[in-house]
Amino acid sequence: MFKVIKKGLLTTVQDVKGRRGVTYMGFPTSGAMDDLALTIGNLLVGNDTNEAGIEYAFCGPELQFFDDALIAVTGMQIKLLVNDVEYPMWQSIAVRKGQKLKIVPESFIGQWGYIAIAGGIDVPEYMGSKATFTFCEIGGFKGRELMGGDEIPVGEPAPHAAEGKKLKKCYIPAVTSPMVIELMPGYYLDFLTKKDIKQIFNSNWKIEFNSSRSGYRVSGPHIEFSDKARNKGEEAGSDPSNILDTGYPTYALNMCGDTSIILTKESVCAGGYFCPFCIPLGAQWKVGQSRIGTEIQFKLISMEEADRLREEVDGYLREDHYE
Amino acid sequence: MIRTTNYRLYMCGDANLLLDYGQVRSIQAGVKSIMVKRLLTDKNLQGIIDMIPCNSSLLITFEPRQIQAHIVIAQVQKIVEEVENNEQIRISSRIIEIPVYFADPWTKAAIAKYCKNIKEKPYDVDFIIERNGLKDLDELIRYVTTPQYIVTYLSFGPGLPSCTCLDPKYALHVPKYNPPRTSTPPLAIGMGGSNISLYPLGSPGGFQMFGILSAPLLELNQKLFDFRKTPVLARVGDRFQFRAIGRPEYFEIKDACKAGTYRYKITDSEFNLAEYNAKLNA
Numbered sequence: 230m231f232k233v234i235k236k237g238l239l240t241t242v243q244d245v246k247g248r249r250g251v252t253y254m255g256f257p258t259s260g261a262m263d264d265l266a267l268t269i270g271n272l273l274v275g276n277d278t279n280e281a282g283i284e285y286a287f288c289g290p291e292l293q294f295f296d297d298a299l300i301a302v303t304g305m306q307i308k309l310l311v312n313d314v315e316y317p318m319w320q321s322i323a324v325r326k327g328q329k330l331k332i333v334p335e336s337f338i339g340q341w342g343y344i345a346i347a348g349g350i351d352v353p354e355y356m357g358s359k360a361t362f363t364f365c366e367i368g369g370f371k372g373r374e375l376m377g378g379d380e381i382p383v384g385e386p387a388p389h390a391a392e393g394k395k396l397k398k399c400y401i402p403a404v405t406s407p408m409v410i411e412l413m414p415g416y417y418l419d420f421l422t423k424k425d426i427k428q429i430f431n432s433n434w435k436i437e438f439n440s441s442r443s444g445y446r447v448s449g450p451h452i453e454f455s456d457k458a459r460n461k462g463e464e465a466g467s468d469p470s471n472i473l474d475t476g477y478p479t480y481a482l483n484m485c486g487d488t489s490i491i492l493t494k495e496s497v498c499a500g501g502y503f504c505p506f507c508i509p510l511g512a513q514w515k516v517g518q519s520r521i522g523t524e525i526q527f528k529l530i531s532m533e534e535a536d537r538l539r540e541e542v543d544g545y546l547r548e549d550h551y552e
Numbered sequence: 553m554i555r556t557t558n559y560r561l562y563m564c565g566d567a568n569l570l571l572d573y574g575q576v577r578s579i580q581a582g583v584k585s586i587m588v589k590r591l592l593t594d595k596n597l598q599g600i601i602d603m604i605p606c607n608s609s610l611l612i613t614f615e616p617r618q619i620q621a622h623i624v625i626a627q628v629q630k631i632v633e634e635v636e637n638n639e640q641i642r643i644s645s646r647i648i649e650i651p652v653y654f655a656d657p658w659t660k661a662a663i664a665k666y667c668k669n670i671k672e673k674p675y676d677v678d679f680i681i682e683r684n685g686l687k688d689l690d691e692l693i694r695y696v697t698t699p700q701y702i703v704t705y706l707s708f709g710p711g712l713p714s715c716t717c718l719d720p721k722y723a724l725h726v727p728k729y730n731p732p733r734t735s736t737p738p739l740a741i742g743m744g745g746s747n748i749s750l751y752p753l754g755s756p757g758g759f760q761m762f763g764i765l766s767a768p769l770l771e772l773n774q775k776l777f778d779f780r781k782t783p784v785l786a787r788v789g790d791r792f793q794f795r796a797i798g799r800p801e802y803f804e805i806k807d808a809c810k811a812g813t814y815r816y817k818i819t820d821s822e823f824n825l826a827e828y829n830a831k832l833n834a
Contacts, residue, residue, distance in 0.1 A: 252613065253604045254784045255710045356783075365710055365753070367772055414553075416562040416570045464745075465575055473575050474714070476604030476611025476707060478568035499606045499707035507565025510616065532621065535566040539616065 230295045231346075233379040234329065237290035239442075241361040242350045242369035242381075243267065244281040248358040252498040258479060259360035259368065260494050262286075262341040262442060263517030265402055266304035269545055270345030273301035273321045275390030278546065280349035281359035283375070286341050289332025290375060298324045298383060299347035299390050305339035305518065306404070307332050319396040321347075339404050339518040347386035362495065400550045407433060408519040411512040411530045411538060415481050417472060417503040420458035425450075429506075433524040434489075440521045444483075445491040447525070452487060465501065472503045480508040480516070482527075491516055511538025554625070559632060561625060566616050569624050571632060573608040577746065579718065581608035582704040583825050584635050586643050586789045591631045600624070605788045606705040643789045645823035647700065648816055650750070651797040651805060652763045654693050658737045659761040666733055673729070676760040680743060684724050692762065693796045695722045700791040701748055702823065711752045711770030711784040715792055720832070732758035739765040741794075766797065766805035767814055777815045785816070789823065 233240075245267050247260025261267040261284055271280045283290065289307060301321045302309050309316045310331040316322050324330060332342065352359050352370050361369025370381055412430075421429075428450035437446040458469035465471045470484050477483060477497065481504035483490045490496070491508065493516060508516065509530070519525050530538075544550060554561040562570040571588060573581035585605040592603060592612070599618030604611040614624050635641065655677045663676055673679070681692050699719035706713055717723045728744040736742070736751045742759030743749075749759050752770035769786065771779040778785055786792075797805070808814035 250602050252602045253707055253788070254782075255707045255712050365772060413565045414562075415564040416572065461575055464577060466745075473577055473607050473609075474705065474708070475570070475572070475609045476606045476705075478564045478570075478611065478613065481564065481568075497708060499604060499611075499705060504564065507568065509566040511566075532563075532566060536616075539566065543617070 230380055230382050231292045231298065232295065233290055233375050233377055233381070234293050235291035236375050236377050237285045237332065238288040239284075239286040240290045240375045241284055241363065241373075242281050242352055242359060242375075243284040243361060244359050245271070245279045246358070247360045247494060248356050248362070248368075251356055252476075252479075255498055256356065256365070257362065257495045257498055259358065259362045261343065261517070262494055263304050263343070263514045265514035265542055265545065266341070266517070267343045267345065269319070269396055270301045270303040270343045272545070272551070273303070273319070273394050273396065274299050274345050274347040275387040276345060276347060276349050280345070281352065281369075282346065282350065283344040284341060285332070285344075288334055289342055289344070291332070292330045292344070294324050294326060294328055294330070295380075296383070297326050299386060299392060300324055300330065301345045302332065303343045303345065305342035306336050307342055308335040319401055321390070321392055321394040323392040337520060340520045341517040346383050347390040348384035351382040351384040364495065395552050397550055397552055400545070402514065402518070404518045407524040407526050408515050409526045409528050410515050410519070411509055411535070412482060412506040412527045413509050413530060413532070413535055415478065415504040415507045416475070418505045420455055420469065420503055421505055422453050422455045425452050425454070428452075430527055430529055433526060435524050436519055436521045438521055442493055442495040444493055444496040445516060445519070445521070447489050447491060449489060452484065470502050472501060474499055474501045477504060478507050480513045482506040482508070509535035509538055511535060511540075511542045514542070554629065558636060561629060561632075563621055563625065566621065567614060569612045569614070569621070569628060571610040571612070571628060575608075577607050577716065579702065579716065579828065580825065582702065582716065583641055583643055583789070583823065585610040587635050587641050588628070588631050589788075590643060591634065592628065595627065595631075597627060604705070604707050606707055639826060641825040642822050645702070645789045645791055645821055646787070647791045647793055647819040647821050648786065649818075650792045650794050651766055651801065652696070652741055652794050653766060653797055653799065653802045654763040655689055656764040656802075658764055659740050662733070662735070662737050662740070663761065666729075670731065670733075676742070677762050680724065680726050680760055680762055683726050695724060696748075696762070697794045697796055698722055700793055703786050703788055703790045703792065704747075706784065706786060706788055708749065709751070709753065709755050711786070712749065712755075713769065713786040713790075713792070714747050714749045716747055718791070718828070726760050728758035729760070730758070732756055736761070737764065739769070741765060766802045767809055767816065775812050776809065778818065791821075791823065
């Protein structure tokens, strides 16, 4: 068990995959904003890859451990202190009973960070997942962000969990500035002109400050919209980006007039605006490390390249990435 | 993208497939989407994660590590063609009676707040009555409570059912709020375009509110009888039969819910598209 001394920012219990098979009922998946970072953290401490850990943004929590624990911190670049001694990220570290873990913001690189603990977070599942969905107050620890004074139970570590397991430096997921995020076609791409599409892939997009787990608002080039979008009749709505309400793929680029939203872990599951592009599975973690207020670029890729990206991400499940 | 005269299939990213029957809302397309979901569920394919029916479309989410995209496309297209050639499309469709307190004080207060803080507008109930050439509130109640409404999607918010009128004689239409509200009282019922939406938790929204429900649509604690298997009351394809209630019954239902004894009136049934079309054309 550990106690929350300082709660940090947007600190919640999240697992990797979130809630599956319930988006048709309007429940978003929830789960880690950087699924790759939490997966790596879990592997470092010998957990099941989908195990629940602690997620935070910008400013990590300060925790005090009541029992010996094995932890790993991954994701956003920060300074990790255990009992005021600095330790590296991307590595499993032994914390002794009574010791404090402190996370200090160090750079402006990345945004979402993870603390994986051997044994995982011992909270009940709701609809098949430990991920927190604060809007409905379900999952995680009491369905909410962690607060100072919370005492959080930890599960049994796996027998093979070991101190000193490191992710090889060359495999630390690269955070660039600007972050380049891959896109593939989505639906109603013909609502865009050729010029619109060219602009989308040749512009810098800014991540606006009103971005969150419910969606990353991005500002980019002005969109003209094609004749098809403008002349489709009143049924769907008067804006060229309106469509008849349709299911939204997660990590779609949802265009609503001149503003666009990257649909993330707690976005609405259906709506009346089109999704001309989608971020493939292997690139979704990049959204989690594209800091709000910074710029990103998009790159159009094929299904074959998406398969390769996914294989690259799956590579982190192999022992050859660790030492 | 696969394009035929009746439908399109869009591969979205590497993990989603959209079946789209077109940009026109129709009972036909809605029921076909639900039927395709049913048939795809029966196939029990490993790797299909979710299927979101919504108006005239079905979004299928899958795990490409377990099932390849081209196999999902092939399986879905096979089922879609089967449904296109099926004269007897039937889906299971329970009939749920939904008590509604029309022109209630809570939505009235929310509208007054919108007028004060955002933009002046006519009272939603009056607006619906005027826009549809109805006489008065009694006629609005008659229009909403006579036909059945079929639930065409549940995905706009947790447990949020959106439904379409099954009888064109009673179809109503009204523009949405512009700009939308930032909040809606929980359990409000509203109309937007030709759809009715019921808000289990309250949320931002743009539908014209004409009443409030007394019993929950979403019960996360799953204490009431109708929620023992799932926290969400409605299923896509269910039909709602709205019933007008007054203030006393509104509070009686609320008390029964608090006591844990309330049960909805739900009838198991089937919706037969061919029979429905025949009745329409009669």
